[in-house]
Amino acid sequence: MTDPTKRKHGDASDGALHLGSPLARVDGDRKVRGEAAYALDAAPAGLAHGVLVRGTIGAGTVLSVDAASARQSPGVLMVFTPFDTPVLGAPDSFLDGTPGEGPFHVFPASILHWGQAVAAVIAETRQQAETAAALLRIDYAPGDVVPSILSKDAGPGVPVGAVDIDRGDAEAALAGSVFRVEATYETPREYHVPIEPHGAVAWWEGDRLTVREPSQWIDAMARTYAGWFGIPFENVRLISHFVGGGFGSKVTAMTHGAVAALAARELGRPVKVAVTRAQNFTAHGGRAATRQTLRLGADADGRLKAIVQDGESETSVFVPFVEQLNAATSVMYDVPNLRSRQRLVHVNTVTPAHMRAPGKHPSAFGLESAIDELAHLAGIDPVELRLRNEAGFNPQTGQPWSSRRLREALVEGARRFGWKDRPAAPRSMRDADGAFLGWGVAAGLFPALDHFGEAGLRVDADGSIEVLSAGIDMGTGTYTILAQAAADALGVLPGDVTVRLGDSELPSGPLAGNSLLAGVMTGLVHKAAAAMRETIIGLALTEQGSPFRGSELNTLDITRGRIHPTLDEGRAVPIADLLKAIGRDRIERIEDNFPAGTSAQERHRIMTTVAGLRPPDGGVSSVASWCAHFVEVKVDEDFGTVRVRRVVSGFDCGRLYNPHLAASQFRGGIVMGIGQALLEGGRVDPRDGRIVNDNLGDYLIPTNADIPDIEVFSVGEPDFRAAPMGGKPVGEIGIVGVAPAICNAVFHATGQRIRRLPLDIAALLSTN
Amino acid sequence: MRSADTPFVRSAARTDLDLHLRVNGRSHRIRAEARETLLDVLRERLGLFGTKKGCDHGQCGACTVLVDGRRVLSCLTLAAQAEHGAVTTVEGMVEHPVGRLVQAAFVAEDGLQCGYCTPGQIVSATACILEGAATSDEAIREAMSGNLCRCGAYPNIVAAVRSAAAVVERR
Amino acid sequence: MNRLAYLRASSLEEAKQALALPGSIALAGGTTVVDLAKLGAMKPDLLVDIGGLAGLDAVRVDAGRLHIGALARMADVSRNADVLRLAPAIAESIERAASGQIRNMATIGGNILQRTRCAYFRDASTYAACNRRTPGSGCAAIGGVTPNHAILGATDACMATYPGDLAIVLAALDATVHTDMRDVALVDLFAEAGSGRETVLADDEIITAVSVAADAGAARSSYLKLRDRQSYEFAAVSVALAVDLTGNGPQIRVAVGGVATKPWRLPSVEAVLRAGPPTRARIAEAAATAAGDARSTPDNHFKIRLLTRTLERALLTALDLS
Structure with missing residues (x-):
C-alpha cells in the first residue's frame, strides 16, 4: 500500500516537515536485530523463577493444598497456596472489579472459573519450579458450574440498564416500515493472543519496588502495585520499554505480577514469573461472547426508520463487565428511532476484558450484517444503502461530527475495488475452477476519547535530544511519531531525537488504549518541543557567551538542529555548541495538558485511573474514525472453506502522523478481523468451563498464508478538534467491520447467511 | 531413572550435562539439565535474549533459530540435541x-x-x-x-x- | 517437564539397551516428545536420542521399492527427487504438514508415530481419564468438546484422531514399516485406540525405514487436505489416493485422515470403485460408502458430509473428471 503516503489528505498539510511523513520505524533496527529488550529479557543477578498453578475445576473451593513434597523438591525456595499467602493491600480500583476492590487475596480459596490461579512455586530455576508445582496435591470441593453463555442454565442474564437507549418510538416505527429484517448474531469468546505472553520480573531495594512487565498503562499498573504493597506510588518503578503486543490485555496489574513482587520481597532477591501460553487464556479475559437480535425497519427507499436491539454479553460471576453491543448501532447511521437493551449473562469464566475495538467489533458485526440483509431485501446496492443513511450529525447525542468522511471512504473504496461490476444476485460470480466468488462491504467506526499527560524534552550539551514519557509503544509507532513531532517543533531532524518511553520514572503518560495515545502524546511533545525551541532561542539571544547575544535580532530560527538568524543559515550554530558556549549542560522542559490549577493529588488520580478519560473537543463535537471495507472471498461450497482473496479498505482517521506506520496498523486490524471472521473462538467444555483450545495450535489465529493483499487508503483530513495535531484514532478501527464484510461477501458468493462466528467449515457445512 | 541396570546406560545416561554449544560462531561450555531446551539455554544460560518464547510448544515460530543453516524451533529442541550443530540466532x-x-x-x-x-x-x-x-x-x-x-x-x-x-x- | 536423563545412542545396540529400560523413550526430532513431556502428558525417565544413529536417513530405490530411512528429515524427503517422481503424494503430504521449521526437525519415523491432538489426552493435570495415557481410566472426551475428534474407529474407549498426514499417504500406498526386528504393514502398526498401546512395536523396537512399492499407483498418488486455516493446521479431513490406470480399469487405493483414530483405509470405497468403470455416478456411490460406519458427536457431525465430499472431489480430480 502506498496510498496514504501519496495522498494529500492527512499528510503534512499544516506545513510540518516530519509529522505526517512516512518515516521508517525508528526502533525497527533494534527489533530486527533482537536487541529490543522486552520485560522477560531482564536477568538481574540472583534471579529466582516462579510458576503459577492453575486450578482444575470450574467452580468450588480449594479445601487443602499438600505442599510438603513440593517444598522438599530440589531448588524450591517458596510455595504460595490459598492458605499461606500474605494478603496484599487494597489499591483503589481504577476499573470496576479489578484486583483492588478491598484487600487483594492473591490465591483465594474460592474458585470462580476454570484455570483460576491457586498456587505458585518459586525456585532457583523455572524447571525446578515446574517440577515442584506438579507435586502439589490440591483438594477441591467442586461446585456447580455455568460454563458459558451457551449453557442451558446460564439463564437470560440481568439488564445492564446503563447502556440502554430509547430514541423515538422504535417499535411503532418498525411496525410502520416497508422493509423489515430480524436476525440474531453471535460472536464467541475471542482472545488477544499477543505473541509475547504476560509475565513480570520484580525486585526490591529497601521499600522501593521495580517491576519489568509489559504494560499498556504504566502509571495505572504502578498505582496498583503501590496499593498492594502499601508503599508510595513514587516507590514503584514500572519499566516497559517494549511491549510484545497488547490489544487490550496488558492494561492492569495481575496475579503474576503480584506473585513476582511478593516473592521478591519475601526472598530478598529478584523473581521472574512467566505466564505460560495456556495460562494466558485464563489469567486474564479475552473479548466477551455476545449474542444480539436486531430488528431493522426501513422505508421504500431503504432509509432506516427504526432499529430494535436486544443483546446479551457474557461476563464472570464476580464482575459486571459490559461488552457494549450498541457502540456502533447507536451512531453509525441516521436512525430516528432506536431501542436498545443489553443483558449480562454471568458464567464461570475469568472476567472478560477490553480487546481491540471493544464493543465496536461485535456491535458492527450485527449491524453491518443486518444492513446487508436489508439491502438484499430492499433490492438496493449495499454501498448505496449506506450512503442513503449517512448521518449528518451524531444521531445519539445530537452533536456535530468533528469530521466524518465515511461517504468518501465508501465511494472511493467502491471505485478502487471495482464495485460497479458487482452483480446484485448471490451465486452469480464464479472463479475459473468453478468455486463461487463473492463481494461484500461493511463500514466501521471508532469513537475517540481523550486523556491527559505530560511530555518531557531534554537537550544536552553533548548534542543529544530526548523525548521523555511513561507512555508506551506496543508496535503502534509511538517511538517514531514522537521523534517526528519533536523534530518539527524544535527544528531538528527525527534522527537527532531519542525517544525514551515505558518507564514510570519518566513524565506521566496516558493509557495506550482506546487508540488515544498518539493523539495525546503528539500534542504534548509538540508543545514541549515548541517551548524548548523558545527557551533555546531566548537563551541564544540573552545569555553570556552566546554568539547571538547583543546581535539586536528579535528572534532566531532553528533548522536541522542549528540556530541561526531568520533567513540566514550562513551563521548557524548547533544547539549543543550554544549550550557549551553559555555554560549549560542540559535544558529540560516538561509540558502537560492538565487544566490550570489541577492539584498534584488530582493529577495522580486522572493519570492512574479511568477518571482521566474524557471526550475530545470538550464534548462540543462528536469525534470518531470511520472506515469502509471491501472484500472478495472465494468459497468452495462443497467443503465450506472460505478464502479471502483481496481487501480494499478506506479510512478516515484525520491526519495520519506517519502514513507508513498507520497503514501497518490498518492492515493489522484487518488481519485480526479476518481471524475473527473465519478462525477464532474459544471452545468451552460444557462440563467444567475449561477453555479446551488454550494453545496456538487449536485457537487459530491467521497465518501468513491466510492473508491476501490488503490495499488501504486514507480519506482523512486534519481534524484539529479531534487532537492537537489533527489525528483521529488509528490502532483499533481496522478491525471494525471486517467480519461482517466477509460474511456479507460469503452471502453474495453462496446465498448462505452466517450469523455466528467464526465462519468455519463446520458453520458452512451445517447449513448446506 | 528407575533402574539403570544396564552398565552402558548407567554410565552414559545423564540428568545433568556438560554441553559444548557453538552459537553465532562462539563456543560456550555450560552445565545444564538434560530437560533444558535450546531456547531456555540460549536465554537463561547464555543471556541471548533475542530469541523469543511465544508458546513453548512449537506453535508460533518466535523461537526460530538456525542449526547448521536449517531453521528449527529452539523450544522443541533440547540443548543436548544441538550440541553437534552450529547454532545461529537473530543476534548472529x-x-x-x-x-x-x-x-x-x-x-x-x-x-x-x-x-x-x-x-x-x-x-x-x-x-x-x-x-x-x-x-x-x-x-x-x-x-x-x-x-x-x-x-x-x-x-x-x-x-x-x-x-x-x-x-x-x-x- | 519432569527431571529426566538423556543419552545419545551411538549405535542401534546402545539405543536398544537403553530403550529396554522401563520409562525410556526414543527421541529423534523431538517435535512430539518434547511437546508432550512439557505438557506432562508423557513423563519419560530417560530420553534416548537416536538422532545421531548413522545410516538411517537415506532415501533409496531398491528392487522396485522406494525406501525412506526412519531418521530422514521430513523436509529432505519432501524435496527428494526420487520421492517426487515415484510417490509424489508423500512429498505433497509432508509439504502440507506442520511448518517449515518442524519439517526440518521431524523425522519420518517420528512423524508416523506422532500422538493425537485430543485436548483431553494432552491435559493430564485436569483430566485423569484417558485410556491413551492410562489404560482403563476412561475417556474425558466423551461429553466434551470434540469437533476435531474421529468419526471412524471411534469407540467408548477412545475417539481421538490420528493427526498425521504422511501416514495417510503411506496407508494408501500399502507401505511397509521396517524395524530392527521385523517388517510390519503400516496399517497394522497402530494398536487399537484406547488399548493402552499406541503401536504394536516392542518398547525397544526401532523403526529403521518405511518403504512403498514404486508402482503405477504410487506414481499417480495424490493427497488432498482440508482445514480451516490455510497452513500450519491439522487436517479436518484428508484423502490419499493411489490410482493405477495401467490395467483393465483403474485400481484405486484410498486412505483418509483427520477423521479416524488411525490411518484409515477404506476397502468399501475401493470395492465400489473396482466394480466398474469410474464414472461420476460410481465415484459418488463409492464416496457415499466412506462414512458408512461413522460415529459422530454433535461437534464433529459435519465431518461425515465433509469426508464424503472431499473423497468425491479427490477421486474426480485424480481421474481427470472434475
Whole structure:
C-alpha cells in the first residue's frame, strides 16, 4: 500500500516537515536485530523463577493444598497456596472489579472459573519450579458450574440498564416500515493472543519496588502495585520499554505480577514469573461472547426508520463487565428511532476484558450484517444503502461530527475495488475452477476519547535530544511519531531525537488504549518541543557567551538542529555548541495538558485511573474514525472453506502522523478481523468451563498464508478538534467491520447467511 | 531413572550435562539439565535474549533459530540435541550475508510492529530465501506460515522477503 | 517437564539397551516428545536420542521399492527427487504438514508415530481419564468438546484422531514399516485406540525405514487436505489416493485422515470403485460408502458430509473428471 503516503489528505498539510511523513520505524533496527529488550529479557543477578498453578475445576473451593513434597523438591525456595499467602493491600480500583476492590487475596480459596490461579512455586530455576508445582496435591470441593453463555442454565442474564437507549418510538416505527429484517448474531469468546505472553520480573531495594512487565498503562499498573504493597506510588518503578503486543490485555496489574513482587520481597532477591501460553487464556479475559437480535425497519427507499436491539454479553460471576453491543448501532447511521437493551449473562469464566475495538467489533458485526440483509431485501446496492443513511450529525447525542468522511471512504473504496461490476444476485460470480466468488462491504467506526499527560524534552550539551514519557509503544509507532513531532517543533531532524518511553520514572503518560495515545502524546511533545525551541532561542539571544547575544535580532530560527538568524543559515550554530558556549549542560522542559490549577493529588488520580478519560473537543463535537471495507472471498461450497482473496479498505482517521506506520496498523486490524471472521473462538467444555483450545495450535489465529493483499487508503483530513495535531484514532478501527464484510461477501458468493462466528467449515457445512 | 541396570546406560545416561554449544560462531561450555531446551539455554544460560518464547510448544515460530543453516524451533529442541550443530540466532544475523539483507528489508517494508515475533521472522525468512522457497508471493506466504504475527504484519513481511530475495537473486 | 536423563545412542545396540529400560523413550526430532513431556502428558525417565544413529536417513530405490530411512528429515524427503517422481503424494503430504521449521526437525519415523491432538489426552493435570495415557481410566472426551475428534474407529474407549498426514499417504500406498526386528504393514502398526498401546512395536523396537512399492499407483498418488486455516493446521479431513490406470480399469487405493483414530483405509470405497468403470455416478456411490460406519458427536457431525465430499472431489480430480 502506498496510498496514504501519496495522498494529500492527512499528510503534512499544516506545513510540518516530519509529522505526517512516512518515516521508517525508528526502533525497527533494534527489533530486527533482537536487541529490543522486552520485560522477560531482564536477568538481574540472583534471579529466582516462579510458576503459577492453575486450578482444575470450574467452580468450588480449594479445601487443602499438600505442599510438603513440593517444598522438599530440589531448588524450591517458596510455595504460595490459598492458605499461606500474605494478603496484599487494597489499591483503589481504577476499573470496576479489578484486583483492588478491598484487600487483594492473591490465591483465594474460592474458585470462580476454570484455570483460576491457586498456587505458585518459586525456585532457583523455572524447571525446578515446574517440577515442584506438579507435586502439589490440591483438594477441591467442586461446585456447580455455568460454563458459558451457551449453557442451558446460564439463564437470560440481568439488564445492564446503563447502556440502554430509547430514541423515538422504535417499535411503532418498525411496525410502520416497508422493509423489515430480524436476525440474531453471535460472536464467541475471542482472545488477544499477543505473541509475547504476560509475565513480570520484580525486585526490591529497601521499600522501593521495580517491576519489568509489559504494560499498556504504566502509571495505572504502578498505582496498583503501590496499593498492594502499601508503599508510595513514587516507590514503584514500572519499566516497559517494549511491549510484545497488547490489544487490550496488558492494561492492569495481575496475579503474576503480584506473585513476582511478593516473592521478591519475601526472598530478598529478584523473581521472574512467566505466564505460560495456556495460562494466558485464563489469567486474564479475552473479548466477551455476545449474542444480539436486531430488528431493522426501513422505508421504500431503504432509509432506516427504526432499529430494535436486544443483546446479551457474557461476563464472570464476580464482575459486571459490559461488552457494549450498541457502540456502533447507536451512531453509525441516521436512525430516528432506536431501542436498545443489553443483558449480562454471568458464567464461570475469568472476567472478560477490553480487546481491540471493544464493543465496536461485535456491535458492527450485527449491524453491518443486518444492513446487508436489508439491502438484499430492499433490492438496493449495499454501498448505496449506506450512503442513503449517512448521518449528518451524531444521531445519539445530537452533536456535530468533528469530521466524518465515511461517504468518501465508501465511494472511493467502491471505485478502487471495482464495485460497479458487482452483480446484485448471490451465486452469480464464479472463479475459473468453478468455486463461487463473492463481494461484500461493511463500514466501521471508532469513537475517540481523550486523556491527559505530560511530555518531557531534554537537550544536552553533548548534542543529544530526548523525548521523555511513561507512555508506551506496543508496535503502534509511538517511538517514531514522537521523534517526528519533536523534530518539527524544535527544528531538528527525527534522527537527532531519542525517544525514551515505558518507564514510570519518566513524565506521566496516558493509557495506550482506546487508540488515544498518539493523539495525546503528539500534542504534548509538540508543545514541549515548541517551548524548548523558545527557551533555546531566548537563551541564544540573552545569555553570556552566546554568539547571538547583543546581535539586536528579535528572534532566531532553528533548522536541522542549528540556530541561526531568520533567513540566514550562513551563521548557524548547533544547539549543543550554544549550550557549551553559555555554560549549560542540559535544558529540560516538561509540558502537560492538565487544566490550570489541577492539584498534584488530582493529577495522580486522572493519570492512574479511568477518571482521566474524557471526550475530545470538550464534548462540543462528536469525534470518531470511520472506515469502509471491501472484500472478495472465494468459497468452495462443497467443503465450506472460505478464502479471502483481496481487501480494499478506506479510512478516515484525520491526519495520519506517519502514513507508513498507520497503514501497518490498518492492515493489522484487518488481519485480526479476518481471524475473527473465519478462525477464532474459544471452545468451552460444557462440563467444567475449561477453555479446551488454550494453545496456538487449536485457537487459530491467521497465518501468513491466510492473508491476501490488503490495499488501504486514507480519506482523512486534519481534524484539529479531534487532537492537537489533527489525528483521529488509528490502532483499533481496522478491525471494525471486517467480519461482517466477509460474511456479507460469503452471502453474495453462496446465498448462505452466517450469523455466528467464526465462519468455519463446520458453520458452512451445517447449513448446506 | 528407575533402574539403570544396564552398565552402558548407567554410565552414559545423564540428568545433568556438560554441553559444548557453538552459537553465532562462539563456543560456550555450560552445565545444564538434560530437560533444558535450546531456547531456555540460549536465554537463561547464555543471556541471548533475542530469541523469543511465544508458546513453548512449537506453535508460533518466535523461537526460530538456525542449526547448521536449517531453521528449527529452539523450544522443541533440547540443548543436548544441538550440541553437534552450529547454532545461529537473530543476534548472529547481522553477520549473515542474507540475514543482514532480510533485516534491512523488514525495516524498509515495516514487516513488524510490536517486534516480538520479529527475531523468529528474520531467521525464518533468511532460511526461506536460502531454501529457494521465496519464488512467489504465494510461496513466501506458505513458507512463512510457521511464524505467527498477531500484529498482522503479514503483507509487509511478504514484501520484505520478496525484496530481500530479489537482492539475493541479483548477486 | 519432569527431571529426566538423556543419552545419545551411538549405535542401534546402545539405543536398544537403553530403550529396554522401563520409562525410556526414543527421541529423534523431538517435535512430539518434547511437546508432550512439557505438557506432562508423557513423563519419560530417560530420553534416548537416536538422532545421531548413522545410516538411517537415506532415501533409496531398491528392487522396485522406494525406501525412506526412519531418521530422514521430513523436509529432505519432501524435496527428494526420487520421492517426487515415484510417490509424489508423500512429498505433497509432508509439504502440507506442520511448518517449515518442524519439517526440518521431524523425522519420518517420528512423524508416523506422532500422538493425537485430543485436548483431553494432552491435559493430564485436569483430566485423569484417558485410556491413551492410562489404560482403563476412561475417556474425558466423551461429553466434551470434540469437533476435531474421529468419526471412524471411534469407540467408548477412545475417539481421538490420528493427526498425521504422511501416514495417510503411506496407508494408501500399502507401505511397509521396517524395524530392527521385523517388517510390519503400516496399517497394522497402530494398536487399537484406547488399548493402552499406541503401536504394536516392542518398547525397544526401532523403526529403521518405511518403504512403498514404486508402482503405477504410487506414481499417480495424490493427497488432498482440508482445514480451516490455510497452513500450519491439522487436517479436518484428508484423502490419499493411489490410482493405477495401467490395467483393465483403474485400481484405486484410498486412505483418509483427520477423521479416524488411525490411518484409515477404506476397502468399501475401493470395492465400489473396482466394480466398474469410474464414472461420476460410481465415484459418488463409492464416496457415499466412506462414512458408512461413522460415529459422530454433535461437534464433529459435519465431518461425515465433509469426508464424503472431499473423497468425491479427490477421486474426480485424480481421474481427470472434475
